[in-house]
Amino acid sequence: MTPRPSVAVFDYGIGNLRSAQKALQFAGADATLTSDEELLREADGVVLPGVGAFGRCSEALTESGLFEVATSLAKEATQGGKPFLGICVGMQLLYKGSDESTGVQGLGIINERIRPIPEGVKIPQMQWNKLECDFSHPMFIGVEKDPWVYFVHSYAAPKTKESVAFCDYGTEINAAIAEKNLWATQFHPEKSGKTGLLLLGNFLSLLRNFERE
Amino acid sequence: MRSIRVIPCLDVDQGRVVKGVNFVDLKDAGDPVEMASIYDRQGADEIVFLDITASSDSRETIHDVVRRTAEEIFIPFTVGGGIRSVEDARKILRLGADKVSLNTAAVMRPSLVSEVSDEFGNQCVVVAIDGRRNNKISCGFEVFTHGGRKATGLSLLDWAREIVEKGAGEILLTSMDRDGTKEGFDIEMLEMINNEIPVPLIASGGAGNSKHMVEGALLGGADALLAASVFHFGELTVSDVKKELLEAGLIVRGA
Numbered sequence: 001m002t003p004r005p006s007v008a009v010f011d012y013g014i015g016n017l018r019s020a021q022k023a024l025q026f027a028g029a030d031a032t033l034t035s036d037e038e039l040l041r042e043a044d045g046v047v048l049p050g051v052g053a054f055g056r057c058s059e060a061l062t063e064s065g066l067f068e069v070a071t072s073l074a075k076e077a078t079q080g081g082k083p084f085l086g087i088c089v090g091m092q093l094l095y096k097g098s099d100e101s102t103g104v105q106g107l108g109i110i111n112e113r114i115r116p117i118p119e120g121v122k123i124p125q126m127q128w129n130k131l132e133c134d135f136s137h138p139m140f141i142g143v144e145k146d147p148w149v150y151f152v153h154s155y156a157a158p159k160t161k162e163s164v165a166f167c168d169y170g171t172e173i174n175a176a177i178a179e180k181n182l183w184a185t186q187f188h189p190e191k192s193g194k195t196g197l198l199l200l201g202n203f204l205s206l207l208r209n210f211e212r213e
Numbered sequence: 214m215r216s217i218r219v220i221p222c223l224d225v226d227q228g229r230v231v232k233g234v235n236f237v238d239l240k241d242a243g244d245p246v247e248m249a250s251i252y253d254r255q256g257a258d259e260i261v262f263l264d265i266t267a268s269s270d271s272r273e274t275i276h277d278v279v280r281r282t283a284e285e286i287f288i289p290f291t292v293g294g295g296i297r298s299v300e301d302a303r304k305i306l307r308l309g310a311d312k313v314s315l316n317t318a319a320v321m322r323p324s325l326v327s328e329v330s331d332e333f334g335n336q337c338v339v340v341a342i343d344g345r346r347n348n349k350i351s352c353g354f355e356v357f358t359h360g361g362r363k364a365t366g367l368s369l370l371d372w373a374r375e376i377v378e379k380g381a382g383e384i385l386l387t388s389m390d391r392d393g394t395k396e397g398f399d400i401e402m403l404e405m406i407n408n409e410i411p412v413p414l415i416a417s418g419g420a421g422n423s424k425h426m427v428e429g430a431l432l433g434g435a436d437a438l439l440a441a442s443v444f445h446f447g448e449l450t451v452s453d454v455k456k457e458l459l460e461a462g463l464i465v466r467g468a
Contacts, residue, residue, distance in 0.1 A: 016337070018309040022284050052334025122436065124336050124382055126413045127216050128258055128466040148216075148466040150289055152311075152336040152382075168214045191289045191311065193253070 004030040005207040008043035010090075011035045012064040014057055020049040020087060023190035027200040029207075037069050045082060045207040046073055049190075050089025054114060054155065055101025057089045071107045077182035078109060083206045086184035088153060091177065094184055100155045109182065110162060114155045121170035124154040129187075131175055133165035139176065139183055140165075141202050149175075149185075149192040149199075156186060181206065216464045217430045218258035218437035219451050220415065221444045223248055225294075226265050228274030230445075246281045252444070253286050255451035256467050260286070261314065261385075261439060264294030265360075276308055283309025291339055293385075297322075302329045306337060314339040314385060317358040320365055320372075323379060330380025339415075340381040344369045344402055345389040354402055361389040369402070373410050381412060385439065388418040395421025395443070403433030415439050423449060423457035430463055 009021050011033040024031035024047065031047075032039065040046055048070055050057045061067045074094055077084035086094050095106045098114035106114075117123055128148045133140050140147075151167065157174045159166070165176035165185075176185045183203060189196035224231050229243040249260045260282075264275040272295060282290055292305045293314030302313045319326050319340055330338045345364075347355040354369035373384060386406055388399035398416045407414050416435035420426055420443060429435045443449045455465045 014333070016306045016309060016311055018307060019283055019287075019311070022309065023287050026284075026287065051336060052332075056334070121215070122411060122413050124413070126336065126383060127218060127436065129214060129216060130466075152289075154336075188289075191287060193288050197287060 003208075004028055005044040005204055006042075007031045007045050007047055007204070007207070008040045009033045009047045009049060010040065010061070010066055010070065012057075012060045012066055014050065014052055014060050016051060017049050019188075020047055020190045023197060024200055024204075027197050028204050029200075035064050035066060037066065040066070040069055040073065044210070045084065045203065047085045047087065048074075048090035048093065049087045050091075050093060051152075052089065053100055054089060054092055054098035054106070055104040057093060058101070058104045058106060061093070067107070071109070074107055074109045074182055078179040080180045083181040083183070083203065083210055085203050086182075087190070088186060088188055091184035091186055092155065092157060094177075094182070095157055098155055110157070110160065110177070110179075112158055112160055114157055116155050117153070117169060117173065118171050124152055125169045125173070126152045128192075129167040129169060131165045131167055133176070137164045137178060138206060139178060139199060139202055141205070143195060143198055147195045149187040149189065149195055151175075151187045153186060181210065214464060215436065216466060217435075217458055219256070219426070219454050219458075219465070220259045220261055220437050220439040221252045221257050221451065222261040222263060222417070222439050222441045224263050224265050224441065225275060225278060227271045228278055231265070245278050246285060249282055249286050249290070252451060253288055256455055257288065257451045258437070258466060259288060260290040262290065262292045263314075264292065266295065269295075276304065279305055279308040279310050293339070293341055297325070299328050299332050302333065306333060312337045312339050312383070314341045316341040316343070319376065320356065320358045320367070323375060326376050326379040326381055330382070335380045335382035338381050339383045339385050340376045341385040341387065342369065342372060343387050343389050344399075346399075352405065354405070357389055361387075361392070370405060370409060373406055377410055377412055383413045383415065384410060385415040385417055391419025392417075393442075394419055397421065397425040398429040398433055398435070400428060400433045403429060403435050407434030413437065423454050426454045427457055427461040427463070430458060431461060
């Protein structure tokens with residue numbers, strides 16, 4: 001039996017965070033929801049979920065006193081430090097800001113802004129969509145061809161060198177990014193059935209490999 | 214790329230599924246979580262639980278359903294019924310539901326839609342509307358509440374516009390004329406809302422076979438198709454519906 005790596009899920013008082021915790025647990029983690037900085041720093045890996053508006057999430061993170069720790073952990077992950085996974089608005093928060101909530105700051109790990117999904121399609125994108133992904137990336141090990149995952153969002157990150165997956169929704173949407181041990185998805189792996197659980201399992205593998213180093 | 218979602222809906226009373234559940238292979242035919250898990254395996258894209266528990270003393274029974282569902286089923290699910298405040302919504306969402314569905318309570322107090330939307334985001338606010346044909350209403354359809362029993366005098370189109378402005382992220386539109394008839398969705402009603410309203414639209418009420426499902430998406434313009442008894446009685450499986458949608462040239466997950 002492989003040991004269950006510990007994963008701390010940022011609990012900052014917004015919407016549905018329990019799904020992420022439960023799905024991680026199902027995928028093989030010892031997952032806790034916490035707003036305790038110590039626990040977040042001690043865990044083998046951390047997950048930053050997020051639903052709702054960018055501004056509200058960013059403010060809630062600040063109010064919980066977790067903005068700084070999220071910033072430093074995300075930054076360390078891009079330098080090969082402890083694995084960090086952002087989900088949905090948790091991915092968007094990694095950017096410097098969003099057109100959804102002008103004047104509110106993101107963590108600024110990626111020097112770009114979140115923008116609205118271009119007009120001509122129903123907003124929000126609230127559906128399953130097929131991914132075009134870089135199968136050579138460890139995020140997608142074992143994932144079947146044409147994976148379907150669940151999206152709920154009205155804004156998205158522009159394509160950058162960190163992008164590892166896309167979906168087509170009127171335009172090409174940046175669906176996932178990775179920079180060393182920082183992974184993030186615009187879709188919800190915790191709500192994407194088997195494919196999502198596989199992806200979370202791959203994140204846990206990243207944690208196990210990281211421990212060994 | 215727009216994909217069409219297929220959504221089974223379960224009516225839950227005091228934590229138990231009611232209304233015609235007729236699966237032979239169920240260990241516990243009344244357990245909503247086991248039912249939901251079967252639909253998940255059939256390829257359902259989402260699940261809707263409608264809590265019809267009348268007594269407020271038994272309200273907690275749905276919380277247990279939500280908690281257990283979040284532990285076992287990893288597709289999106291929505292909970293409707295009895296949500297009258299931001300605090301009611303918070304409880305349901307914190308326990309693991311992805312969306313709450315508001316109906317009568319939103320008509321009684323429309324600001325509920327903006328309150329929940331401002332707090333949790335419009336992605337988790339479904340507004341369910343029960344519509345019935347009425348020539349005296351400007352758009353031809355009237356909004357009903359209390360499970361379709363009470364007429365409101367509200368125009369369906371005006372109401373849909375209002376709730377989207379207030380932050381509804383999705384509309385679940387049920388035709389009271391067609392509900393339970395198995396004659397197919399009210400295509401005209403769907404078309405009207407789809408043409409005027411920019412948020413995703415779930416068609417409900419009247420689907421009796423796979424062809425009806427195709428019509429709902431193709432002619433009505435619905436983004437998602439919801440049904441209850443045709444699935445519960447095993448007359449249709451989610452995969453049957455998806456195969457038919459695919460053959461009609463629509464895009465679906467895992468058919």
